[in-house]
Amino acid sequence: MLAELSIRNFAIIEALDITFSNGMNILTGETGAGKSIIMGAVSLLLGDRASVDMIRSTADTATVEARFLVSDQHGIRARLVGWGLEAGDEMVVRRVISRGGKNRVYINGNLASLAMLAELGESLLNICGQHEHQLLLKEDHHLDILDAFGGLQGLRGDYEVIYNRYQVLKERRRTLEIRQRQREEREEFLRFQHAEIEAAALETGEDGHLAEEKQILTNIRKLTDYAVTAHEILYGREHSLLKELRIVRNAVGEIKKIDPRLTVTEAQLDDIYYHLEDAAYTLRNYAQGLAGDDQRLEQIETRIELINKLKRKHGATLAAVLEKKDALERELDGIASLGRELEETDSSLQTVRRELEAKAGELSAARQVAAGLLQKDIEREIHALRMEAAVFSVVFQDNGNGEDTFTPRGTDRLEFYLSANPGEVPKPLSRVASGGELSRLVLAMKNVLARVASVGTMVFDEVDSGIGGATAEIVGKKIRAVAERHQVLCITHLPQIACYGDRHYLVTKNVGENRTETQVRELGEEARVEEIARMLSGLDITVTTKKHAREMLARAGRRE
Secondary structure, three states, X not given: OEEXXXXXXXXXXXXXXXXXXXXXXXXXXXXXXXXXXXXXXXXHOOOOOOOHXXXXXXXXXXXXXXXXXXXXXXXXXXXXXXXXXXXXXXXXXXXXXXXXXXXXXXXXXXXXXXXXXXXXXXXXXXXXXXXXXXXXXXXXXXXXXHHHHHOOHHHHHHHHHHHHHHHHHHHHHHHHHHHHHOHHHHHHHHHHHHHHHHHHOOOOOHHHHHHHHHHHHHOHHHHHHHHHHHHHHHHHOOOOHHHHHHHHHHHHHHXXXXXXXXXXXXXXXXXHHHHHHHHHHHHHHHHHHOOOOHHHHHHHHHXXXXXXXXXXXXXXXXXXXXXXXXHHHHHHHHHHOHHHHHHHHHHHHHHHHHHHHHHHHHHHHHHHHHHHHHHHHHHHHHHHOOOOOOEEEEEEEOOOOOHHHOEOOEOOEEEEEEEOOOOOOOEEHHHHOOHHHHHHHHHHHHHHHHOOOOOOEEEEEOOOOOOOHHHHHHHHHHHHHHHOOOEEEEEOOOHHHHOOOOEEEEEEEEEOOOOEEEEEEEOOHHHHHHHHHHHHHOOOOOHHHHHHHHHHHHHOOOOO
């Protein structure tokens, strides 16, 4: 239940605080006083989109805040707990709109998302206004109304789960079919690539080894010259380095015989001599082992060119080429198993389709039963609203037998038909309902749905369009009947409806110095008589008009 509403700097409202009660809360006032602005603010609490145009021209932010009593709404409290928010007997929701674009949503003082607010709004408030008239004319909305009336959301949800599984399998099969059609051409291409790499008989690191061998073969003469020259300097010529080093060793030996203080020893020189001697032998053997091989060089160059060609086609490195070979083998294996995967998918599709058909049939049967009950209840309501000869029917339409039969909402297509006058054949609402008839039908629909709805507050926003007189009085009684099960906020221009309220609020617009403000005040008994009289006769309120107003309030069960 909406207990308090606070609005700040919203449109022409500077500051407004309203306390509502349970039962039927009536809001009246002159056209343009700001009733629709209040409803616009309330709509923000349902998660409607906000605009900077909503902010009062003299302010930077606009705020709408509401306190709800939710002690008996277990679904709302469960959602709050699921979001990690405090869930007591009260819930406070606040929307802040900023010119800077940083709009905020708060639930029980915690920052929340617009999606969270919209999810809560489904259980907090239900607004019945001109928008409902338009929805009722749309065939696509009729199925949702029937499911809500029949309490079929759970069954429909079970169907949707199976439907989504079915769609996933269908998409998977389409993908497999495309792959199968492309398989032969793709398989031939893959096998060609794999054979090309396989025939090369590549080895890990082979390109590096070949590059080293090529470098040696192309520089064989230079390497031989360097090795021979080094060997000659160390050992081969007459005054070789080793011969000179032997002379140095002998000289050191003679010195140490005379002066042992010399730190250089014969052993150190011997060690150097033997290392150089080993180097000389190694260089000699290296030079003798070097031999040119033009045939081998040609083989290496051909092999390197083959490897580079494979690199250009399959990867920047030899490792990448080898990985491509493995990937080709895996894809070929996958192609080989494609037929088996397609068979498994077909089997799963058949199983899920049988489940889908069964659940769709169960849902359709439940809808047929609910449709019969809805027809009776709606006709009962509209007959009470002075459409005594009206016939309301739920018409199921043939949906065919193909794949298109299955939709996210089941296999049913239906539309509401109406015959408002005797002798007329029922036709779709969009073709037969006048404004007044549509208003009464919307009210009848809301009154019927209110018996099964879990929403806390129902808002009737000028649903009296096109009706008046005795019909308006009946409409007032119907709305009051809804108020026995739900809190009702009702905006009306008809005194026949207004007199049925448990509390009555007057919305006025005051124009001051360059400022316009909307204000709301709760009316006491005498002020309420004045307002009902104004609604009856306009500005010229007479004693007779007041008397009539008192009589209307009395008939509605109110004390004067």
